Amino acid sequence: MEPEMQAVRERLRAIRQNIERACASAGRDPGEVTLMAVTKTVDPLLINTAVDEGVTVLGENRVQEFLSKRAEYRPQAQVQFIGHLQTNKVRQIIDKVTMIQSVDSLHLAAAIDKAAAQHDLIMPVLLEVNIGGEASKSGVSPAELPALLEEAGKLTHIAVRGLMTIPPPQPDPVKQTEVFAQMAALYRQMQQIAPLEVLSMGMSGDYEAAAAQGATLVRIGSALFGPRIYPQVR
Numbered sequence: 001m002e003p004e005m006q007a008v009r010e011r012l013r014a015i016r017q018n019i020e021r022a023c024a025s026a027g028r029d030p031g032e033v034t035l036m037a038v039t040k041t042v043d044p045l046l047i048n049t050a051v052d053e054g055v056t057v058l059g060e061n062r063v064q065e066f067l068s069k070r071a072e073y074r075p076q077a078q079v080q081f082i083g084h085l086q087t088n089k090v091r092q093i094i095d096k097v098t099m100i101q102s103v104d105s106l107h108l109a110a111a112i113d114k115a116a117a118q119h120d121l122i123m124p125v126l127l128e129v130n131i132g133g134e135a136s137k138s139g140v141s142p143a144e145l146p147a148l149l150e151e152a153g154k155l156t157h158i159a160v161r162g163l164m165t166i167p168p169p170q171p172d173p174v175k176q177t178e179v180f181a182q183m184a185a186l187y188r189q190m191q192q193i194a195p196l197e198v199l200s201m202g203m204s205g206d207y208e209a210a211a212a213q214g215a216t217l218v219r220i221g222s223a224l225f226g227p228r229i230y231p232q233v234r
């Protein structure tokens, strides 16, 4: 495993340099951008390699995979949930994550609120926005966002901290930048309504553009850990 671990260290160095360069080009402080390591399909040894190099936040997509791997993670790693979450699985993760980024309905917000109340905690959450307007993607439309923000804001055991988005892959760099700029504008607009501090956007293929446009958290999987190899289903 040592060559793979070394590869993670080298990719991490390159990603950090790219974020610094993107921030410099936009006059931003790179310290404002948290690098999240997205762990799906990745061996805990490699995840811990990233944590040992100073990555503090891990992103999990799947409840079962997370539950089966978490005992092996370094205790200092904070885990945030970023995948589609069914309301009936909320209770399995509520006391094991520090944020849930993928809240796309009041129904889910209420389920998180209820589970958090049972554990006597307040769960930080992000509202997921479908900025690309794709029918296949989860997230609320920009038009639906103010109402969700207001209603979720009334729940006492969640704290809405910001917005998250997964824009469609965009090969045209100009259009890619436009989408992130649009999302950043929406974020600033929502900051007039609620005290938001997290804008989660940008993945392996587009994190530099996202950082330049104002992301405070980028979610990086394959650029850090290499291509994902999904187990064969027989």
Ligand SMILES: *Cc1c(COP(=O)(O)O)cnc(C)c1O
Residues within 6 Å of the ligand: 038, 040, 061, 082, 083, 166, 203, 204, 205, 219, 220, 221, 222, 223
């Ligand atoms: C898998 C995943 C990522 C990371 O994807 P890469 O392209 O491998 O960086 C980021 N965000 C979410 C929600 C994901 O599911």
